[in-house]
Amino acid sequence: DAGVIQSPRHEVTEMGQEVTLRCKPISGHNSLFWYRQTMMRGLELLIYFNNNVPIDDSGMPEDRFSAKMPNASFSTLKIQPSEPRDSAVYFCASSPTNYMNTEAFFGQGTRLTVV
Amino acid sequence: SQQGEEDPQALSIQEGENATMNCSYKTSINNLQWYRQNSGRGLVHLILIRSNEREKHSGRLRVTLDTSKKSSSLLITASRAADTASYFCATDPNSGGYQKVTFGIGTKLQVIP
Numbered sequence: 001d002a003g004v005i006q007s008p009r010h011e012v013t014e015m016g017q018e019v020t021l022r023c024k025p026i027s028g029h030n031s032l033f034w035y036r037q038t039m040m041r042g043l044e045l046l047i048y049f050n051n052n053v054p055i056d057d058s059g060m061p062e063d064r065f066s067a068k069m070p071n072a073s074f075s076t077l078k079i080q081p082s083e084p085r086d087s088a089v090y091f092c093a094s095s096p097t098n099y100m101n102t103e104a105f106f107g108q109g110t111r112l113t114v115v
Numbered sequence: 116s117q118q119g120e121e122d123p124q125a126l127s128i129q130e131g132e133n134a135t136m137n138c139s140y141k142t143s144i145n146n147l148q149w150y151r152q153n154s155g156r157g158l159v160h161l162i163l164i165r166s167n168e169r170e171k172h173s174g175r176l177r178v179t180l181d182t183s184k185k186s187s188s189l190l191i192t193a194s195r196a197a198d199t200a201s202y203f204c205a206t207d208p209n210s211g212g213y214q215k216v217t218f219g220i221g222t223k224l225q226v227i228p
Contacts, residue, residue, distance in 0.1 A: 043221075084164070
C-alpha cells in the first residue's frame, strides 16, 4: 500500500480564496483524522471520522472550515474564505480501528500558505 | 491544555550517546504512543505502551510508563545522526467513551555526527 496520500503537498493562495485539501486513507482503515500543525500550537486534531461519519469536529476552528468524507477512500478539508492565520501544515492520518487502541498512519502533509 | 507534554523541548547529543525524552500527562490513560517526525514529513509511529505495561522495547528504543506519576520516557540507545527528528507522545484518555488522542508539542532531538 502507498500509505496515506495527501494532495497537494504545497499550496499558496491569496487571502479570501477557497482552499481544498485532499486525503486518500490506507485501504481498509476505517478511522480518518485531520490535524493542523503550527509552531505555536503544535499538532491539533481538527476532525475525526469513523466509518465515514464525523465523530468529533470540536477542533475545527470556525465555520470557515469544513470536512467531508463521501466514501471510505476519500476525504476533503475545505477552508473558505482562507485567512493568513490558516497558514500551517495540515496532516491527514488513518487508522485500521478505533484510534484509541492502535497506531495512526500519517500522510506527508499539505503545507498551506495564505498570503 | 495539551494532555501530553514532552520534556525537554530540545536536546542535542553526540552520535553514540543515549537520548532520553520524557512525557507527562494529566488524566488516566488507556495507552500512550510515541511518534517521530522528520523535518517536513508526517509523523511515524514508533511504539505503543498500554496502561498495564511498565516497559517496552523495540530495537534501540525503550519506553517506560509510570501511571502513578503519569509519565513516560523514551530512551534511544546508541543514537545515530538519522535519529535527528522531533519526537511526540500521544495519549489516549481513559474516560469510558470516545476521547480525542492528543499530542504534546514534541522534543526536538539533534544528533551530532
